[in-house]
Amino acid sequence: MIDAEETTTARAAPAAPGLRELKKKQTREAMHRAALELVVEHGYANVTAEMIARRAGVSTRTFFNHWSTKESAILGILTGQSDSVVTRLVPALEELPHREALRQVMRDTLAAVPSDPELRDLKKEVMAREPKLHSISTGNLHTIQNEMVDILTGFLEGEDARERAFVIVQLAFALTRSAFAVAMARGIELTAAFDEVVELYDSGRADI
Amino acid sequence: MIDAEETTTARAAPAAPGLRELKKKQTREAMHRAALELVVEHGYANVTAEMIARRAGVSTRTFFNHWSTKESAILGILTGQSDSVVTRLVPALEELPHREALRQVMRDTLAAVPSDPELRDLKKEVMAREPKLHSISTGNLHTIQNEMVDILTGFLEGEDARERAFVIVQLAFALTRSAFAVAMARGIELTAAFDEVVELYDSGRADI
DNA sequence: TGCACTATTTCAGTGAGTGCAGTTTCTGTG
DNA sequence: CACAGAAACTGCACTCACTGAAATAGTGCA
Known part of the structure; x- marks a missing residue:
């Protein structure tokens, strides 16, 4: 909610990022990098939010204004970034089978x-x-997951729509989580990792 | 680790539970119930571990000796109970296809x-x-998940064994999580909920 | 230059979870 | 029944993630 995408008065093409935007981005990168470095140096358990903030040159409070969790700073998942998931889900579900919609x-x-x-x-x-x-x-993803379940339920039919929606969303997040891990471990793009995971899933080689 | 199953000097048939065991069980039930009641009364966010402990008639410290997390007390997931997952996994994988082994x-x-x-x-x-x-x-399940991945990797073949194992375990936990939610929401047994979820999954009605 | 807006900071506080040291409560044995 | 050893329980002090409120500084724009 905090970090909703700015509209910069125009809707598409953010032509002029502006000094403000630039600084914000730099600060974020600094925090993200600091978090990663510190974890490598001292280990996750021995890194405090304060340490990260200090190294990035910001106050602890600012740190938590950008990242909702210590973990999210390490992973580089911005607060509020996930709002878009929900926004995009409805239109996607309207024109695609839910399977494809969710994946997309x-x-x-x-x-x-x-x-x-x-x-x-x-x-x-x-x-x-x-x-x-x-x-x-799962952390702060609770909210999004629940919203997704609500939306998806509306698009499914039958008595057990909600349960089906729930399971589907859980599975979707399982794949996404896997993608994150694979991407970080192998140093590849998140989308590439996601495609790979989905391929494993579809091929039945990661069957359960 | 704390709460490993006691052997009570005999291997099977724990004939005499003993007063100690009994009390422990009672205390646990009291805490679990207190947690549930308080959440209904005040909402999750407004319930503190101290409140639960107090209502159950134990110290806060004791509360955390039994439950590794406030959440786990509400869900009724005991600390250390999950050790058995790992122990059971190896033999299961030895005599069953991994798909069945994990499910079991x-x-x-x-x-x-x-x-x-x-x-x-x-x-x-x-x-x-x-x-x-x-x-x-996901909370304290991190450890178990990772151990499961390690074990499963050993049973899979190919270059991408580890990745496959990772995805499989993630999916398995997605199903388990779903089972938990379904069980609580509908007031049915966990195993029944699990079977139901797996059925949804197998039938392709919760496909992703 | 001055004004509106927003990011940042400072401050004070809540509450989860942990390590430790000491005490109570049970259990098996002689 | 007494007693030693093991569990379980407790109190305490502490760390640290995370939050709300209010003050402040920095930017973009008129």
């Missing part, structure tokens, strides 16, 4: 997560050092 | 979670009141 929305969302090539090696190190980060915690 | 182990684990019929209505109320609890957070 999740993929697009991953595409929107900025991924600095410079940080890839750092991320690999993080993943090598911290198995705890392999599976991203 | 997850199901058995759910079967081991005590579910008091008295609490079912309470749980329904909790689920109705708290959408946040619909999807159980």
Whole structure:
């Protein structure tokens, strides 16, 4: 909610990022990088939010204005970024089978997560050092998941629509989480990782 | 680790539960019930661990000796209970295809979670009141998930064994999480909910 | 230059979860 | 029944993630 995409008075093409935007972006990158570095240096458990903030040159409060969680700063998942998932889901469901709609929305969302090539090696190190980060915690995704279930339920038929929706969303997030882990571990793009995971899933080689 | 199953000097048939065991069980039930009641009364966010402990008549410290998380007390997931998942996985994988092995182990684990019929209505109320609890957070499951991935990787072949294992485990947990939510929302047994979810999954009606 | 808007900061606070040291409560044994 | 050893329970002090409110600084624009 905090970090909703600015409209910069125009709807598309944000031609002039503006000094403000630029600074914000820099600050974020600084925090993200600091988080990664510190985890490599000291290990996840020994890194505090304050340490990250300090290294990035901001106050602790500012840190939490950008990232809703210590973990999210490491993963680079911005607060509010996920709003778009929900917004995009309705139109997608209107013109595609739910299977494709969900996949597309999740993929697009991953595409929107900025991924600095410079940080890839750092991320690999993080993943090598911290198995705890392999599976991203559900954390603040609760809200989105529930909203997605609500929306999807409306598009499904039958008595058990809600349950089906719930399971589907859970599975979708399982794939997304996997994509995150794979992307970080291998240093590849999130979307590429997502495609790979989906391919594994579809081929039945990751069957359950 | 704390709450590993006691052997009571004999291997099978725990004939004499003993006073100690009994009290422990009672205390746990009291905490679990208190947690549920308080959430219904005040909402998840407004319930503190201290409140639960106080109502159950134990110290806060004792509360955290039994439950690793406030959330786990509400859900009734005991600390250390999950060790058995890992223990059971190896033998299961040795005699079954991994698909069946994983399903069986997850199901058995759910079967081991005590579910008091008295609490079912309470749980329904909790689920109705708290959408946040619909999807159980990954929380302290990190460790188990990673161990499961390690084990499963050993049983798979090919270059991408680890990735496949990772996706499979993620999916397995997605189903398990769903089962939890369904069980609480509908007031049915965890295993029944699990079977139902798996049925949805297998039938392709919860496809993704 | 001055005004509106927003990011940042400072401050004070809540509450989860942990380690430790000490005490109580049970259980098996002689 | 007494007693030693093991669990479980407790109190305490502490760390740290995260939040709300109010003050402040920095930008973009007229």
